[in-house]
Amino acid sequence: MSDLQKTAPGQGREASVMRALLQHPILGVLSVLVVIFVASALLSPYFLTPYNLSVVARGLAFVALVTIGQASLMILGELDLSLGTIGGLSGILTGMLMVNAGINPWLAIVIAISFGAVLGFINGILTTKLRLHSLVLTIGTAGIYGGAILVLTRGVAITGIPREIQFLGRGTLLGVPMPFIIMLVMLVLAAFLTIKTPFGRYMYAIGNNRDAARMLGIPVDRIRVLVFVMAGALSAMAGVLLVARLGTAQPSIGDAWVLGPIAAAVIGGVATTGGVGMIAGAIFGAGIIAIIENIIVLFGVSPYWQGIVSGAIVVIAISFDAISRQWLRKES
Amino acid sequence: MAYLEARGLGRDFPGVTALNDVDIDVESGRAHVLVGENGAGKSTFVKLVTGTDRPSRGQIRIDGKDAAEHPDLFRYIAYVPQELSLFPHMSVAENLLMPFHASGHRGLVRRRTLEAKTQSYLDRFGIAAKPSDLVRNISVPDQQLLQIARASTNTDMRVLILDEPTSALTPVEVERVFRVVRDFHERGIGVVFISHKMDEVFDIGDDYTVLRNGKKVDAGQLADVDEDRLIRAMSGQKLELGTMFRPKVPRGKPLLTVTGLSGRKFDDVSFTLDRGEILGFAGLVGSGRSEIMQTIFGFLKARGGRVSLDGADWPLGDTTKSVAGGMLYLSEERKHHGIFPHLSLRENIGLSITDLTNSPLGISAARERAAVDDIIKDYEIRTASREKKISFLSGGNQQKAIIGRAMAMTPKILIFDEPTKGIDVRTKAQIYKIMQGLAEQGIGIILVSSEMDELRKCASRIITMHSGRITGDFDSATADSEQLVGAIFATETEHV
Amino acid sequence: MSKLFVSLATVACLATASQVAAQDAPGTVSKDSYRFVIVPKVVHPWFDKVNDGAQMAAAAIEAQTGATVEINYSAPQAADVVQQNQIIESSIATRPDGIAVDLLDPEGNRASLEDAAYQGIPLTLFDSVPPEGMNIPYIGSDFCEQAKIASRRLVEILGEEGQVAIMMGVPSAPNHAIRAECHREVFAEYPNIEVVAEGIDNDDIQIAQQQAAAIMQANPELDGWVASDAAGPVGIGQAIVEAGKQGEVQLVGLDNLNEMLDLIRDGVADSSSASQPELQGYWSVMLLWQQATGAPVPNFIDTGNAFLTKDNVDG
Structure with a gap:
């Protein structure tokens, strides 16, 4: 039997590195992203302009922050439908603290992000203690948090956000929009957490097999609650940055952050059933969606066709990924 | 002429030849026993002859015709997997008769018709359940029999492949399965029977084939051979079947004391585990042994009672504290409690050695690879690569990975729950040796097993259980078999 | 990535600079083709009528001047200010001759409107009022x-x-x-x-x-x-x-x-x-075109309300 062990590495290092690379779960979505990026650049003269790239990058940044949190939860086998309203409610809270209460805007931001973490904590603690599926629970909490937005604002946006924090949403650093930079920092941190730390390994273990994780002595519930907290804080951060971007705290902030991040994560190879996929893949998925939304406008696609066109591009892209994956499996 | 013939069958996977040049004939109305160690190529063979995978070389002939040219011939071959693959939240009748078109139902599915038809199968297979019962509410042996019954609803079936159908069954229930198999013989159906249990092999089998490392190493009629020969053929070496694995070092001081513990499916259980002891737990499936162990470990909630370790109160209900305190539990349910199916072998093992591999810069990939490779080597885990998904490994290799992972955590108490379920003879001996070595280092070991032979070979002491209560405590060196069996059945043999 | 942004940003600045320099007498700048973008609040039949009016205006300009006029009608799939901004900004990237918007929220849309103004793209608002302090011509009714x-x-x-x-x-x-x-x-x-x-x-x-x-x-x-x-x-x-x-x-x-x-x-x-959505669409395009020719335009056009009864509904 020892001869069986030896045959695999014996095939040549380069071939096996190549195969590992080809089979890397993230490669499919990355190549789809590159293909769509290159195709957009070739097909539209406007796509590669610095202004347009910064528009895409900034638009992507907000939803990507929420996607980092949602993808982390999905790796655990959880789903949080209230992340959008957590972002919205935290954004409203920053606005009220800065404008109505006159608190130092930086302090207001810290409070709002902590508040998002608390809302995530509530989701986490209820999910684990009541042994509910998070999907079911967060349908409820999404309603509560969203309702709180309407109660606080009566549907009216809060205006007069101080100029000094607006650069967080509007400013650029070396030409790159600030929110995009902040998102990249969060992405790197989340990727490190999930790939390189025991905590991250435990996340995958829990998503694969929660009972087996408990049998190994992994503090399952504590990790689940912490990831809910993390996702809440990231969503709040997205909400706060969007307030800085808009210069107003809109009651509609977060409406687009419910299904978008889930779709991005799934396109990026993160399974809703847990234990599979990578955060970076989810962000590439969000990038694909952001570019599609952009080129649809650049091409002047009729709004009545936009749903069909963007849906078709997504289906073609993921079929391409799935087919190439099957082909690779057959080859090996 | 044999009904199912394999000629020069081979299958290659990257880096491994799983099956090479294998000829097997399965005759109608006879039982063909297929034996071999874990990873010998039995599963690959099954996948090829059921049409779920294609051979790299060779030919499969069904009823004299080449199956590659007539793939619809595979419908004559029915297969019952070792793992339960039923729909737990659906009724017995639905489980039995799905897919409905194969069991002769067209159009709308009518419950009354399904259930009427189901009853005759339940009677024939001796399944103690109503057609309307949900599958999750019937006993494990009944579920096992239901799987076999389901295969037999395929009216085209001419060959039935049973992959370790008895691994979760007690002797009485095994006899029920055998009655069914003999009934198939009378109806001219050929049966392929895969098992690691030698007594069963000789009880039910007519012909046999031994696989080792993907090759056929022996074949013939069972009437002409003995157990020794089969085991030698499987392992390629002579094994001492009579070897004892009881710890040779005298027991130490009491380690774990359980007093009046009650919980799900068991009541008022008290016992003591000493250092350096292997304590066996015997009983029927469902007698509450696993539940006791999972409660001590903190996986299930206790209803009452106390547990102490080294004289100090042991916190119940928290597996994290249990593991941190040095208690480990290796579950009988590998699939549900042991492996992380989407993760690689490296990641599965790596989970338990993060203390070793972690650094301020995160987990060191190099250190992890080295540590995992050591475990793969030490525990002789057979795999093409450490990066292979664990769910693609054979059951025995998964089990060795789980044990290797547990050992890396330097436990004080180890609870093995049916550690050799579905595992070949030589790997069994390896596991026994590992347990013996650990006990001799002063670790306390609890061994839950349904195989009396295993308990007598390994345990210093055997506690018997019946219906959630302890019925006896025996020194395994002196206890006689009848006493033990009497304690397991609690003398109420008539109702079993 | 940042290098790419910087070098491309320089190119864009040069491009805008040259355009701003072309100033003639009011209303005399002429082009062979125009492209205007209409951004409503959301996909909705009322805005289809705005689009109808915009197309009418395009046909009128083509008939009068011989230039070709293209209308890009780009509607958010949901009435969400973030999505609307994304569409406004993507449209700015295509450098149209003018953008007409029905603002979902004046303050929330401000940054995107400032982007357009900064890049010298004429703006007109319809069915809504400009953010405080921004001077953008708008069309609407009471x-x-x-x-x-x-x-x-x-x-x-x-x-x-x-x-x-x-x-x-x-x-x-x-x-x-x-x-x-x-x-x-x-x-x-x-x-x-x-x-x-x-x-x-x-x-x-x-x-x-x-x-x-x-x-x-x-x-x-x-x-x-x-x-x-x-x-x-x-x-x-x-x-x-x-x-x-x-x-x-x-x-x-x-x-x-x-x-x-x-x-x-x-x-x-x-x-x-x-x-009167058709009127709002028509005059949005007219105001954009007039701005593109360098003509001075009024701050506000009131399109009024119509009172429809059985007697005039088909007339």
Whole structure:
């Protein structure tokens, strides 16, 4: 039997590195992203302009922050439908603290992000203690948090956000929009957490097999609650940055952050059933969606066709990924 | 002429030849026993002859015709997997008769018709359940029999492949399965029977084939051979079947004391585990042994009672504290409690050695690879690569990975729950040796097993259980078999 | 990545600079082709009529000048200010000759509008007002007056007495809220008119129909309806027909969706007070084109309201 062990590495290092690379779960979505990026650049003269790239990058940044949190939860086998309203409610809270209460805007931001973490904590603690599926629970909490937005604002946006924090949403650093930079920092941190730390390994273990994780002595519930907290804080951060971007705290902030991040994560190879996929893949998925939304406008696609066109591009892209994956499996 | 013939069958996977040049004939109305160690190529063979995978070389002939040219011939071959693959939240009748078109139902599915038809199968297979019962509410042996019954609803079936159908069954229930198999013989159906249990092999089998490392190493009629020969053929070496694995070092001081513990499916259980002891737990499936162990470990909630370790109160209900305190539990349910199916072998093992591999810069990939490779080597885990998904490994290799992972955590108490379920003879001996070595280092070991032979070979002491209560405590060196069996059945043999 | 941004940013700055330099006498700059972008609040039939008007203007300019005029109609899939900004900004990247927007929220849209202004792209707003401090020409009608025309008409046909209900539209949409408030003001002037119920239809015909049906169940003595958005009266009309209360419950509608016109033709609704989306679209394009030629343009154009009855609905 020892001869069986030896045959695999014996095939040549380069071939096996190549195969590992080809089979890397993230490669499919990355190549789809590159293909769509290159195709957009070739097909539209406007796509590669610095202004347009910064528009895409900034638009992507907000939803990507929420996607980092949602993808982390999905790796655990959880789903949080209230992340959008957590972002919205935290954004409203920053606005009220800065404008109505006159608190130092930086302090207001810290409070709002902590508040998002608390809302995530509530989701986490209820999910684990009541042994509910998070999907079911967060349908409820999404309603509560969203309702709180309407109660606080009566549907009216809060205006007069101080100029000094607006650069967080509007400013650029070396030409790159600030929110995009902040998102990249969060992405790197989340990727490190999930790939390189025991905590991250435990996340995958829990998503694969929660009972087996408990049998190994992994503090399952504590990790689940912490990831809910993390996702809440990231969503709040997205909400706060969007307030800085808009210069107003809109009651509609977060409406687009419910299904978008889930779709991005799934396109990026993160399974809703847990234990599979990578955060970076989810962000590439969000990038694909952001570019599609952009080129649809650049091409002047009729709004009545936009749903069909963007849906078709997504289906073609993921079929391409799935087919190439099957082909690779057959080859090996 | 044999009904199912394999000629020069081979299958290659990257880096491994799983099956090479294998000829097997399965005759109608006879039982063909297929034996071999874990990873010998039995599963690959099954996948090829059921049409779920294609051979790299060779030919499969069904009823004299080449199956590659007539793939619809595979419908004559029915297969019952070792793992339960039923729909737990659906009724017995639905489980039995799905897919409905194969069991002769067209159009709308009518419950009354399904259930009427189901009853005759339940009677024939001796399944103690109503057609309307949900599958999750019937006993494990009944579920096992239901799987076999389901295969037999395929009216085209001419060959039935049973992959370790008895691994979760007690002797009485095994006899029920055998009655069914003999009934198939009378109806001219050929049966392929895969098992690691030698007594069963000789009880039910007519012909046999031994696989080792993907090759056929022996074949013939069972009437002409003995157990020794089969085991030698499987392992390629002579094994001492009579070897004892009881710890040779005298027991130490009491380690774990359980007093009046009650919980799900068991009541008022008290016992003591000493250092350096292997304590066996015997009983029927469902007698509450696993539940006791999972409660001590903190996986299930206790209803009452106390547990102490080294004289100090042991916190119940928290597996994290249990593991941190040095208690480990290796579950009988590998699939549900042991492996992380989407993760690689490296990641599965790596989970338990993060203390070793972690650094301020995160987990060191190099250190992890080295540590995992050591475990793969030490525990002789057979795999093409450490990066292979664990769910693609054979059951025995998964089990060795789980044990290797547990050992890396330097436990004080180890609870093995049916550690050799579905595992070949030589790997069994390896596991026994590992347990013996650990006990001799002063670790306390609890061994839950349904195989009396295993308990007598390994345990210093055997506690018997019946219906959630302890019925006896025996020194395994002196206890006689009848006493033990009497304690397991609690003398109420008539109702079993 | 940042290097790419920087080098490309330099190119873009040069491009904008050269364009700003081309200044001639007012209204004399001419081009062979124009492309204008229309960004409404959301995909909605009312905005289709805006688009119709914009196309009419494009045809008119083509006929008069011989230049080709292209209209890109780009609508957010949901009434979400972030999505709308994304569309405005992506449109800016295509460097059109002008962008006309119906702002979802003046403050929330400010940054995107500033981007366009900074890049020298002419802007016109329709059906909405510019953010405070920004000087952008805008086109619209008086929402309050539009609502008051409807509620006064209802009071008139009820003989100044009876029970009425108001459908409020989307409560957080400023124009809907203004209309609802102005309905209330009118009804408050008449002591024998009692507002017995208010419903929310979120600019959705089906929700309007359900709400109206429920309110008529709860208030069997109800005499009349007004609404605050275009979808509301259509749903109310359907509910009246289904309840068999045609003629018994009066409806004065709002706007001029085709279903609304049918309700007037069938006699289910008495009349409708309509803003004029075609005019708003037409003049949006005209204002953009005039800005592109360098002509001075007025700050505000009032497109007024039309009062539709059985007599003029087909004329």
